[in-house]
Each structure stands twice: as C-alpha cells, then as structure tokens.
Amino acid sequence: MISEALARVAASRTTAMTDRAMELRAAGHDIISLSVGEPDFATPPHVIAAAKAALDAGDTKYTAVPGTQRLREAAALHFQRDLGITVPPSQVIVSAGGKQAIFHALLATLNAGDEVLIPAPWWVSYPEIVRFAGADVVAMPTDAAGGFRITAAQLEAAITPKTRWLLLNSPGNPTGATYPAEELRGIGEVLRRHPQVLVMSDDIYAPLRYTPGTHATLAVECPDLAERVLTVSGVSKSHAMTGFRIGVSAGPLWLISAMARLQSHSSGNPASISQAAAVAAFEGPQDFLLDWRERFRARRDLCVAALNAIPGLYTPVPDGAFYCMVDAGPLMARFGDDEALCLHLLEHGVAVVAASAFGGGAGFRISFAADDARLEEALRRIAKALT
Ligand SMILES: Cc1ncc(COP(=O)(O)O)c(C=O)c1O
Numbered sequence: 001m002i003s004e005a006l007a008r009v010a011a012s013r014t015t016a017m018t019d020r021a022m023e024l025r026a027a028g029h030d031i032i033s034l035s036v037g038e039p040d041f042a043t044p045p046h047v048i049a050a051a052k053a054a055l056d057a058g059d060t061k062y063t064a065v066p067g068t069q070r071l072r073e074a075a076a077l078h079f080q081r082d083l084g085i086t087v088p089p090s091q092v093i094v095s096a097g098g099k100q101a102i103f104h105a106l107l108a109t110l111n112a113g114d115e116v117l118i119p120a121p122w123w124v125s126y127p128e129i130v131r132f133a134g135a136d137v138v139a140m141p142t143d144a145a146g147g148f149r150i151t152a153a154q155l156e157a158a159i160t161p162k163t164r165w166l167l168l169n170s171p172g173n174p175t176g177a178t179y180p181a182e183e184l185r186g187i188g189e190v191l192r193r194h195p196q197v198l199v200m201s202d203d204i205y206a207p208l209r210y211t212p213g214t215h216a217t218l219a220v221e222c223p224d225l226a227e228r229v230l231t232v233s234g235v236s237k238s239h240a241m242t243g244f245r246i247g248v249s250a251g252p253l254w255l256i257s258a259m260a261r262l263q264s265h266s267s268g269n270p271a272s273i274s275q276a277a278a279v280a281a282f283e284g285p286q287d288f289l290l291d292w293r294e295r296f297r298a299r300r301d302l303c304v305a306a307l308n309a310i311p312g313l314y315t316p317v318p319d320g321a322f323y324c325m326v327d328a329g330p331l332m333a334r335f336g337d338d339e340a341l342c343l344h345l346l347e348h349g350v351a352v353v354a355a356s357a358f359g360g361g362a363g364f365r366i367s368f369a370a371d372d373a374r375l376e377e378a379l380r381r382i383a384k385a386l387t
Helices: 013-026 045-056 069-083 097-109 125-132 152-158 181-192 223-228 253-265 272-283 288-308 329-335 338-347 372-386
Strands: 092-095 115-120 136-141 163-169 198-202 229-234 247-250 323-327 363-367
Touching: 013 338, 045 272, 069 092, 069 229, 069 247, 069 272, 092 097, 092 253, 097 125, 097 163, 097 198, 097 229, 097 247, 097 253, 115 125, 125 136, 125 163, 136 152, 152 181, 163 181, 181 223, 198 223, 223 229, 247 253, 288 323, 288 372, 329 338, 338 363, 338 372
Parallel strands: 115 136, 115 163, 163 198, 198 229
Antiparallel strands: 092 247, 229 247, 323 363
16 A cells, blocks of 8 residues: 555656657557657766776765765856856755755655645646645646746735745746746745745756856845755756766755755765766866757757647747647647547657646647657658648
C-alpha cells in the first residue's frame, strides 16, 4: 500500500510518452521522439575529461552534503557571471539535478494547507511535488496571447494569507516564456506587500535565450527580495549534462541550510565525479554555447514556421528553452482531446506530449532539441498526419 502522500502524485506524463515511444521503437516502428527535454548535443569534451580525471584521481568518496567547496565556489561564479546574482558559496547548494533542489526546497518549507502559486502551463513536476508535500496547487492560467506570462495584477488577485510560494520559471518549460526585467519588477512590487511568500526562480534554461539582451531574474531586479528568493540553475540543459545529475541553487542561508538538512537524509552528497565535471562546466570555456544557441534558434524558427503552416495549429515564437507549446484547439472536434491527438501523431511516427500534461489547454509540446534532419522529418510527418 502506498502512502497517502504518494497517492496524491501522478507519474510523469512526459516519461510515459517517452516510454511508449521506446516500446513502439522496440517493436520495429520508426518513431521520432520530440517528447524529451534534453539537448541532443554531446557533453563538451573538457567536461568529460574532468570526469575521467576525477575517477583517475580517486575522487570517489563522500563529499560534503551541500557539495564540494570547489563546486560551490564555481557555482557562485556561475550565478554572478551568467545571472548577475552575487552570492557567497555558503549560500549555494549542489543537488542531484535542479529537480532535487526544487523537491527539497518545497518539502523543507511547506505544510498541509499552504498554497503554492504556479503559472500554467507548468513544468510537470512542480504540482506533483507540491501535492506530495501536502500543500495545495493554485494554478495561474496564462495563454499564448499574453506570452504565457502571469501579470502583476493576476498575482495580486491570487495571493491569500495561505500563499507560501510562487514558482516562476523563465525561460519556461513547456512554453519558452521569458519574463522581461520590468515585468519582474512589477511582480516584485506585489510580493513586497506579501512578506509570507517565497519565490522559486527556476532559471535552468537561462543560457538558452534567443532574444538579445541580458537575462532578467528576480533576485537581481528586486535585490530587497533576495532574502526570500531561491534561484535554481544547473548544467543539465546548458551543458548537455542531464545524466550527470547536478543542479545548483542560490538563496538565503536559512533555506539553503534547511535543504541541506533534508538532503543529508535523502541522497546525501551529489555524485563526486559529477561534481568535478560540473566545476569544469562552470569554470571552463563557455563559447560553445553561442554555437548551440544559434543552432537551437534555427530549429526553433523552422518549427514555428512549419507548425503554423498546418491548419488548426498555432504556436507563438518561444523566447528561450527548446520547446514549442502548440495550440491545437480547432482540431479538438476531430480528435476529442489532446491525448488522442498525441496518440494519432505517435501512430504517424512522432512522439510529443499533450498540453494537458502541463496544466495547459488543448494542444501539445514539442521539444526541438533533436537533430535537424530528424526534426524536419518529424515536422513533415505531423503535417501529413493532420492534413
Ligand atoms: C523547468 C525545469 N526545471 C528543472 C528541471 C530539472 O532539471 P534537472 O533535474 O535535469 O537538472 C527541468 C528538467 O526538465 C525543467 O524543465
């Protein structure tokens, strides 16, 4: 018998779709998966070399629970250089992916009956972690016309005395929505009136932005609020290191200490080899990112043009990350719901994820982190399946 807490949690539907695609592939079908959220690029060679060197050096033992001093310093450098956040290494925690940091931060602070505000469509794990913690999810709907971003007025209307967290994700998964500095300052003004609200700023996709200009983040735009902002980052998406399982977070000391206390009883320290590799990722050359970003941008433009040319589909241009959130409302009369539409696409050889899995409306998310030829073929198949 599973616990009441786990009974409140649904399995990840992105994983379910990937598993189904794998089954069909194993049965001999040619399936192109646009359902998974990881870059198709190889991990940079200097990162691989650092992992090998760590193994050879016998760097295979427990480390400090919140991460090695070396990596916490490298992460502090990353927060400063890439996000503009000045933070001492003592206010940085290293965890097994950004996911674990989010899990620990919420579990460490939420009580039954607390409310957590989540802009929808959302990253699949946010609401499930909140429910596991016994708190209530308060969805804040957004739409393509509004750039999939919440407004300050919407936030003000949603906050109650029970609100404990606001989860912000910029650039966002699954929409690519990216908050400009002035909108963050507007959100900050509202937050100043509600000191009980903590903010998770999930900036894990910050290096993958396509609009020129510097990335805006709440801890920088509203420094007076930094004491209640946890900024989550990592190497999974930016450095194609999803399998290494390293995330880094910066925040107030009390929260970082609380997360470390929980981490000490869950996973303990993040993998020592992965930590050495992440030091190389943060301290090594970053110029490959320019090339990756350009290639992602070209794929994004290809996807947006091809999808918007299919009658019944509409996708706005995402500002960051590597996803398109596609509205397929006009096709619902034909398919019934977006799950049925996604199964239809799977039969035509393309795996995508239904928008409803992300708390969104009728449609689907595609990940354009796939190689160019496969992406072009997938777009042809989608067009054929729907016209
Ligand atoms: C918005 C967002 N946050 C956090 C994560 C967690 O990343 P990881 O645990 O792989 O570092 C992901 C991964 O898909 C994500 O999309």
